[in-house]
Amino acid sequence: MIGDPAGAILHSEGLADEIQVSPRKGAGGPIINDFTIVAATVNGTGSQTANLALLRALFKMGIPVNGKNIFPSNIQGLPTWFHVRVSYEGFVARSDSAEIVIAFNQSTVQDDLAMVAPGGVFLYPTEWNLAESREDIIYYALPVNLLVSQANGQGKVKDYLANMAYVGVITQLLGINRSYIEEALQYHFGHRASVVTQNMAVVDAAFQWSAANLTKQDPYQVEPLDLTAGNILITGNEAAALGAVFGGVTLTSWYPITPSTSMIDALNDFLPKLRTDPESGQATYVVIQAEDELAAAGMIMGAGFAGARAMTATSGPGISLMSEFVGLGYFSEIPCVIWDIQRVGPSTGLPTRTSQGDVLFAYYLGHGDTNNVLLFPATPGECFDFGVQAFDLADQLQTPVLVLSDLDLGMNTWMSEPFSYPAEPIKRGKVLSAEEVEAQGFFRYVDRDGDGITYRTLPGNNHPRAAYFNRGTGHNEKAVYSEKAEDWRKNMDRLKRKFETARRLVPSPIIDHVDGARIGIIAFGSTLPAVDEARFRLAESGLPISFMRLRSLPINEEVRAFVERYETNYVVELNRDGQIHQILTVELSDLPGRLVSLAGMDGLPLTASHLINQLKEQELTR
């Protein structure tokens, strides 16, 4: 079906056909390592342990996987769905189709039933006495209570253990290696042997029951591969926290908010182990749980001013509260790092669903003329790298750096190459010592180097001329209060010059030019896996597409060159208004008509098939 890449007619013919995403429809034979399992459970019943055990066991078998928890804003009782994508091709985006549905939540049974792909599997507790109404799927009923009581589970533990019943049945039905389930549980429970044993008793009981009582009628199977060796499984938030630890974070102030809290949890886990001075036993960091996001932002501003590597992690509502301090940080030029693990807004919105909706707000956060540096990690590896780099950039540019991750990247479990140790030493930017003040003199806001970045001193510097008064009010080059028009204009022009310098320092886009491509996709952050998969399928259908993944704002010349090269650049993002599209349209206003917005957001991670359909619709109507 590969046509002449330059021939629009052939494209249209190719595109007009249905493009299959995983799993590819087979000829009735087994479907191996290519499906999605969805476990529908009740929030707070311990099902996460069961789901992560399945995920890790598949990963240990060398099969590429991704785990996504679609969960409610709730502690206990509301429905939650855990998606495990299994893909020999290595595609880890969310899939629209669910081949195996584990229905363990009676309140959502009708929706869960409707979710099963034709030919798929519906696994549910025998106790429900469900009428098996769909004829195009395969039902397996398992006696959960029986299996748990066989394994001596009682009381509250019984509820938790019930989830292990489906782990056992799935393990048997798909052909997962039992020892990997045990290994995964050991990883999860930190080698607490008795808990592992108790859980494995249920897994084994269910496995044996399945082998003895179920006749496999479905085509889904797993077989060992060697595609995950050397990789780790980790969430973006854990990776980001680890990056901050290796980036030399010294002060963290934060206020609990989903979906950023797990990043701080990870920091609180890593910091005592990695950043306690082995000689003195004293901490080389502090983490302060603030009374609100205003105070969290205030603390990192104070700390950044005083020379700490200061950070916070929050989400949209917190960013709203931090806007006054970010404006101060921009204007009085204070280094600090703010992680925004985006969730769905406006307002409280959907607190447990993913979005890329804070881009415009964050970019211009603060009243008056403000421009902020944004970083867009797309993988756990980049969360780690940007965890380090954000501090260097903040110190070099003397400005708040906002890292825009999201719930999907931050809280879900991803495969990743192990992280690389920072290649370069810590960059502290233009900070003058007492000796340097003596030799060079010091005025806080004089642009000696012409790059808009001035020199600063830290409190505690004992040179008599080292002190200055940091202020959010109008100031001259000596940091003295000034309402003079000329002082104001000069300072704001210099800040703009500094932002131009930022273009050269921030991470460049990752660009993949494809031979024969006529169009390009521009995306950023967690849509990467869906974009990769869609491009692969579309290339198979005769539509090669080049790709530029933005990793930061402001943009640089590489971004311009990419847009110039393609007659149509589709800008893919998870928000309603096409926020990156708007920014690019303004910044590349001399390249009209080349940018087409493919924005949209419903709280769920992007799927390849959704993107393919959008692109087909666009290309066929052009």
Next chain:
Amino acid sequence: MSQRGAQRQNAIGLTQADYKGQPTSLCQGCGHNSISSQIVSVAFELSIQPHEIVRLSGIGCSSKSPAYFLGRSHGFNSLHGRMPSVGTGTLMANHQLLAIGVSGDGDTASIGLGQFKHMMRRNVRMVYIVENNGVYGLTKGQFSATADEGQELKYAGKNPFPPEELCIEAIASGCTFVARSFSGDPKQVRELLKAALSHRGTAMLDIISPCVTFNNRDTATKSYGWGKAHAERLLDIAYIPRDFVPRRDEIMVEDFSPGEVKLVRLHDGSYIQLRKLEEEFDPTDRLRALTRLELARRNEEMITGLLYIDPDRPSLAEVSNLGETPLAYLPEEKIRPTRQALAQIMRAML
């Protein structure tokens, strides 16, 4: 001060002029200017190295004043009501700094009340001065939350609400050093400032500092006239630096009767000498301090002096297990774990 006096050097060879700031832009006769002067003379008298101090403030007339003292110390004029969080961050990044923060009654009692209380709860080591005049000055004469109930102002009309009592708020929030003073009593302000600078945690000084432009009628409790007529010292306070060793029997005074002297040892080895002027009052007794403040509120008394002190509660920096070197000055090898440490973590996640 005479020309000769201005050139007098302190123990570290600095003159009083070395502790001055920019010329003030506040109104002539503003109580805040008097407080700035006392800060200058205390820092000079105690021979504090200017680089060991950080000045902090929020927004408002009061918060402009740090520009007018200690020009050789770093400073941070932050946002309205947000000095406590900025101060907390600054002082955790560098816990060796002495912080002098200046706020006002709008900055503290209204927009900043939450941060004010949480800073004290954490016992951040900082001198927190509220220059309290009961009125908004820069926005020209609105009531603040510490204005008197029933008070009338030219533009604002009559105030129907009771005032916030900042000393009670402070004690209730766990503040470990709470004092009230009057900018017309410079001697007391100085001694309180000295003691506050030696205190282990947050030292809150609520200083009635009249606004000569908008709230200085003699009937207003924040006026010069009222202060001069009504300010009543509960005790006399004197600060004894740490190199001065008091007689043992003075330290051991247990019966703290009117006219008698009590010494409170501060964490840095200095002492506060308190000469008691009232029978029932003891500033180391939290309940009595609260009772006395409530009584004063009921009777419209303007009691001054050290109202409450707990010299022993550790500061936020102390409970955070920090070493001697400030976090801001830790070298790379202390803040970036080794290559082996990362490799080990990665292996465990394989």
